[in-house]
Amino acid sequence: MKILFFGTNFISKEYLKALYIDHHDIFVITKSDKQSFRGLRYIPNEVKSYSKRNNIEFIQPDVFTCDVVDVIKKKFFDVGIVVSYGKLIPKNIFDLPKNKIFNIHFSLLPKYRGATPVQSSLCNGETETGVTSFFLSEKLDYGDILIQEKIDIDINDNFNTLLFKLIPVGINVMKKTIILLKSGSIKTTKQIGEHSITSILKKETGLLDWNNKANEIYNKFRGLYDWPGIYSIFSFGKLLGKRIKFIEIEKLNENLINSDYGVVSSIKKNKGFVISCSVGEILALKVQLDNKNIVSAWTLVHTGQIVIGDRL
Helix, strand or coil: CEEEEEECCHHHHHHHHHHHHCCCEEEEECCCCEECCCCCCEECCHHHHHHHHCCCEEECCCCCCHHHHHHHHHHCCCEEEEECCCCCCCHHHHCCCCCCEEEEECCCCCCCECCCHHHHHHHCCCCEEEEEEEECCCCCCCCCEEEEEEEECCCCCCHHHHHHHHHHHHHHHHHHHHHHHHHCCCCCECCCCCCCECCCCCHHHHECCCCCEHHHHHHHHHHCCCCCCEEEECCECCCCCCEEEEEEEEEEEEEEECCCCCEEEEEECCCEEEEECCEEEEEEEEEEECCCCCEEHHHHHHCCCCCCCCEC
């Protein structure tokens, strides 16, 4: 099939690669190159890099001008596919391919619309998620559903492990959707049931509230594992005012109700330190102070930087 593909990051690249391996005729629309940290050069995104290596034609419009629309019209695409593109596509593009444009979204729509469905499902302690293919609509992630596939979320899954489970599921959903659209036998369904919208992540999203339950903090750790991570600030002790990031944690005594929370309540020899929550406790195993290397939590205890009674 002749496919118009919208994508930008490493996730998109895996889907583009699958289409290329299946010998589709692909034209790529991707985002502009990002300027490097020091502004000395522009860094191509992964979809652009893959396209160049494999001689796939691509463009990088900042705006969908009349010229861009004309390019799409003249190429007579069979279908359009969007995977982690990172920009809104205007309505006048939706119906240009013969079979319209569909999106691949990492949730069971209508739950977790928006930019952070994987992180949000983990932060909320969901036990299942999945991938949805759906037609683009004017409202973000509101279009009619084509195919949905579910997977279980393991209690030990974090953002990285769950994402890499979802990518191949989504590739399968994409391939099934293409086959059904080509045959003309696909049926759409309206999005019904409980809906939710996810938020853009910021560094501040990772700040912990120890008044939460240990389960809630552990789920936040899982969801924000890749970025921004979870952190807290010492309000009492030798590290007063210092920010500490939690790289590896465990939850303990999940049903223990604490009258005080955010306090280093005990020490686990050769492991780390325990922090009380409103219900349950968190064992810190690996941590990182600002501008320092990642260390075992036990190192901070062993060197006397953290003691029982310190407060976060």
